[in-house]
Amino acid sequence: MLDDRPLPPNWESHLDVNTQRWFFVDHVNKKTSWDDPRPAYYSARERKIYTSNARPAESQSPTLDASYASLVSDYDKEPFSR
Secondary structure (H helix, E strand, O other): OOOOOOOOOEEEEEEEEEOOEEEEEOOOOOOOOOOOOOOHHHHHHHHHHHHHHHHHOOOOOOOOOOOHHHHHHHHHHOOOOO
């Protein structure tokens, strides 16, 4: 049974009229194969997506527009209103 997912980039499929079997052409590596490249391609893609989603996102500390020294020096200038 032929896989119904799209072929990986730069691949195409053809039916061999003599054997009535599908074969696959890899235009990047200039090779042909009887083996459908989709199972390996999509399995590798799913692993890549899973591992990239499994890692927690790196947290970024917020940045301040003012330096600590300027914040501290301005602190004593005006008293809090109550």
